[in-house]
Amino acid sequence: MMFDSIKDQIRDVKKIVFVTGAGISQESGIPTFRGKDGLWRNYDAMKLATINAFYDNPKLVWEWYNERRKNIFSAHPNEGHKAIADLEKYVDVVILTQNIDGLHQKAGSTQVLELHGSIVKIKCTVCDFKDEIMTDFSDSPPLCKCGNILRPDVVWFGESLPQDVWQEAIIHANQCDLMVIAGTSLVVSPANTLPIYAKQNNALLIEVNPEDTEMSLEMDLAIRNTSANTLPKLISLFREN
Structure with a gap:
């Protein structure tokens, strides 16, 4: 089981923040x-x-x-989007997404901050x-x-993020018990600083990406797989609680 090493820690999680990027939408054909x-x-x-x-x-x-x-x-939400939406049945879930496609909302997620519009x-x-x-x-x-x-x-390259959205994103990152970084290479600033805010709150950091990223070594768990293959398995840990 890919989450075995932190299974016990995940059981106490009350709030998950997902930071998502283009990789999760690529699995829907974007x-x-x-x-x-x-x-x-x-x-x-x-x-x-x-x-x-x-x-x-x-x-x-x-x-x-x-x-x-x-x-x-x-395009349609894939199993990764759907899994994130389903997690709302068990725990507080907030999504901080760099994507502009609305697929998280289509999947049924209710707390989505669109960092890039x-x-x-x-x-x-x-x-x-x-x-x-x-x-x-x-x-x-x-x-x-x-x-x-x-x-x-x-938000185009070289432009600032909407400050109201960004400040709210920082608050959620500071409050979470678990941050899952899915489908992003973490090279675009300032979204790539969100895991740092979460770590300051002693949150668990899980990375889901087929390739290494800029912050892989900072993660508590790095899973080299796609969001669609990985995130549905995360739900099972909360069903067991």
């Missing part, structure tokens, strides 16, 4: 930015996800996001207008009522 699937029409996706790329060619970036939305809307939300580049995307835009790039360009309400 490509990651990094790696061989991170290219779109010969463009580097990591270079498209910047404010400079948007202002250089907003039409191109909107086409990319329209295509991403279609891919995301057709959401693919279904838009905002004006100038005024305070924000809304949800209800349909594809016929005009690209779409314009706000004030006449300025709308943009996806997501």
